[in-house]
Amino acid sequence: MNQVTDQQIIEILRKEAVPALGCTEPVACALACAKCKEVLGGVPEHLDVLVSGNIYKNGMGVGIPGTGMVGLPIAAALGAVCGKSEYGLEVLKDVAEGDNLQRAKDLLEHVTVSLKENAPDKLYAEALATRGNDRVKVIIAHTHTNIILVEKNGEELFRREFQLDVTKPETKGPELSVKRIWDFVHDVDVKDVEFVLVGAEMNKAISAEGLRSEYGLQIGKTLKENIDKGLLEDDLLNRTLIRATAASDARMDGCPKPVMTNSGSGNQGITVYLPVVVAAETFGASREQMIRALALSNLIAVHIHHYMGHLSALCGILIAGTGAASAITYLMGGTYENMVNTIKTMCSNLTGMMCDGAKQGCALKVYSGVSAAVQAALLSMRGIKTNNDGIVEEDIERTIRNVGLIGTKGMEETDKTILNIMCNKNMK
Template sequence: MNTIFDAYTKILTEELKPALGCTEPVAIAFASASAAKALGTSFTSITVKCSGNVVKNVKSVTVPNSGGMKGIEAAALLGALGGNASLHLEVLSTVTDEIRNKVKEIVNSGICKVILAEDIPGLYISVTAENGSDSATAVLKECHDELYSLSKNGKLIINNGTKENSDDNLDELRKLLNLKDILSYAKNVEIDEIRKPLKRQVELNRAIAEEGLRKNYGCSIGKTLKKLYDWDDVRIRARAYASAGSDARMSGCSLPVVINSGSGNQGLTVSLPVVEYGEYLRSTE
């Protein structure tokens, strides 16, 4: 059982990662920052090739830390010019006013070309940065924040989804997952084993929810629930906090969210109602 519990702790720690904004535009920025870094020089053009599902998810959301910009081109250019690829899903946290202004100037210039990846389901992003005869390409496939491949001038730097800084094959560990052991793990794991990722999840997700309740983001669903319904009803608060967090992150709020299964909205949905009910019941940590 210890082996299974150790595996589950590693999976949980890997899954509960902070991400800045909607994960699809951030994934594009991460790939773009990776390609630009591998190119090693300033780029003259960027080509982004995405699956239809990525295009759909990026189309209308505000790119985080962008000053209100939307779309694939904005995400790619912000990542390439001002992103820090080593920060993965927080890649755009390093973007400055200077970079934002530069991207606003060139986003519609044609320097970034977007292509639909035909007949490729799910998550697929390929970003190529070019300068003369030199080019570098970063590819994400079925994972928002780990490179499937990275190459420069046709020479592979990272191949076949090799995960950097990882001692375990998480795909193999996930094969141990089953409902009976998940329930046993949830009931019996020592809280100190998982305190760090869960504490971060509670603190970061609650912070962006509070932000969504304070200001007007998106459809302001969280604020509307608070205004029109009984705030003393824990069921209303549970809905409102999750909604407010989503309102904020989908509208470009610069606060991070701890994701679940690659999704920030899922991360908010599975955590904030539980936190609200826990406080209502005066549960222990």
Template sequence: MEQKKEIYSAYTEILKEELMAAMGCTEPIALAYAAAIARRELNDLPDKVLVQTSGSIIKNVKSVIVPNTGHLKGIPAAVSAGIVAGNPDKELEVIADVSKDDIKNIEKFMQEKEIVVEHLDEGIIFDIVITLYKGEDYAKVHIINSHTNVVLVEHNHQILKSSDCLNDMPSDTVKYELLNMKDIWDYINHVELVDIKDILDRQIAYNMAIAEEGLQADYGANIGKVILSSDANSLKARAAAMAAAGSDARMNGCELPVIINSGSGNQGITVSVPVITYAKELKATDEQLYRALALSNLTAIHQRTPIGRLSAYCGAVNAGAAAGAGIAYLSGGDYEAVIHTVVNALAIVSGIICDGAKASCAGKIAFAVEAGILGYNMYMQGQQFYGGDGIVKKGIEDTLKSVGRLGKDGMKGTNEEIIKIMLE
């Protein structure tokens, strides 16, 4: 009984920790957040900015539009936005409240101030150090491994904050190691909805709003619209299109917030929007939708935990498989249906690489969602991939361990090569 209470508490806290609001791609927002903290400590606009960051951050910021900047891209834009107009108290919504004058001042700051970007190669995948200089004064902020994990704040040689917390997850007090599919299934079927309703309501509202925006306006390559133009009557196509449209908007400057999953807005959209789309079509009850979303969110987090926040392994893959799990639940599937859906989906699309945040993320999301749905349809027709088929192992947990190993260790070299290609 005590073990069940511990698991219940841990899973509830994981959902609360992970399902945060964020505006824009979370890596440039992490840069803006660090810069805003440094600006507050310096208490003045700097003359010079030094940005030292790992290759994976460079990769994920290089091609994405930073919201509330007048469609500026890249590291200097993200950092300048944080310095000029950021509110660090709002964390991943640090640049949510930017005025038209602020946008002009952000561009002016970029043009007039010296902003130096250096590749920081200390063996840490997620690594950001920002130092602001004003005459002989300086302020430095260091973030490691997750978007708001500030391990150092320093002002003129005075250490204002120091931490040795090097966790890949946002909190070292929440027990991510307790995650497993069997207990996730038990949790989502028995959780008191009052404990998770508020955060899931916000996920539904925010992520569907940005998906609708992606279909209405012109963003990136308009993947969502392309899918619907060829197959508007298929529920599977609509689910993939809606998720892709959310990414279309988010990657290309939309100023609406999203509820993230595993540190990623694209993953947050992918685990939720297809499930919500299916729930509407199937006329699911609110309770069924909440339980399906709890399943998809926790399944995605469980897959991503051993990989870490950033990798050459595309996060849409685990999010799409998790969406398939939620759809399986809504369709009346039992535990066996859910775990086979996840394994089947991972066997199909685990080779998709992450080459940074940009417009093509929407296409990868669409394929990942379709793989999740295909994984469920396979199970319903008595088909599955078996242990020994490539990286698939016997049993869901061993398969997830294989995928985690692939994403974290196996693709290190791939990540390094992608970064080299992008920096040429």
């Protein structure tokens, strides 16, 4: 394994922390359709969108910002009407301008979204748009903004190669490790990573909106109300749960505020940032300590994702929660060994929590992940650790690889079964 440099780690941190407006799977569809519009020179008259099972699953029941609607068709229509590819994951930020929403609704009868059989990647969106005699194809694959093909009237305008099999992590080039991340977080000039505070403020803002209004399952609001009634304690655990679930409730119910993502996911971004912010506030941490903790949380999550890919049948909140748990351990004065034990406890606890699509219920999984994160940190700080049994090994890197193996090859059939259940349910 090649030693990764500090500058490469900083670049990884920047690359995997990107603002997004709305659930990123519908956004990928919207982005492909927006690019179609730009190449056509106007709004398409007809749109056919083909997506992988994982994008289909994550787009069926999630709210689209500023619309009061759910699903991939309205996201595609909005991308074709008002999306701009230069906005990336914020492609839908002009939804509220003028009559964009109504124009998108009018286009819906000319939009079809269907499953791409044997899609070459778990994250795959293909938009076919027509306007007059012109026909444009745009394909996004592997990551949410990675346009790999632009074609007009059969002529290839742009092509980019991409890695087909996300179940096999890239072996070329430098790789992260838990120890390398730990050393980096302690040694890096804090000015080089202070940009993580932008994500913290962004995610705090959508959390505050989630508490102000009645979004989704209102988990955060309900917890706070019961603290006010004296039924729950105003403690570290409940503060982290309130802040994180309020943000997730708002995001999954179509709140028109952006979130800072981690590894292409908004809910995972919420989970790597907000529990750490609350812990830093609770412990009276300095600005520098908070910055280093946020960098640690993000990087641990990115490292685990390396073995999973961006989409899986395994819920990514396990990964994000592990990042948060690691950072909370750091903020409590934990050692490297404490953090390793924290990660192992998280892997023992939440591995196997399935992803059954993006929806309001994702806030419940954020609740589970954040709760487990706080508990894992507290246990490790008492010197309590899980035995090296089950999927957990003495070597932390092998343990992480085991989690990745479960989330890819181990849950391939689970992924198909979940999608079949969801599709058949909608046909009844």
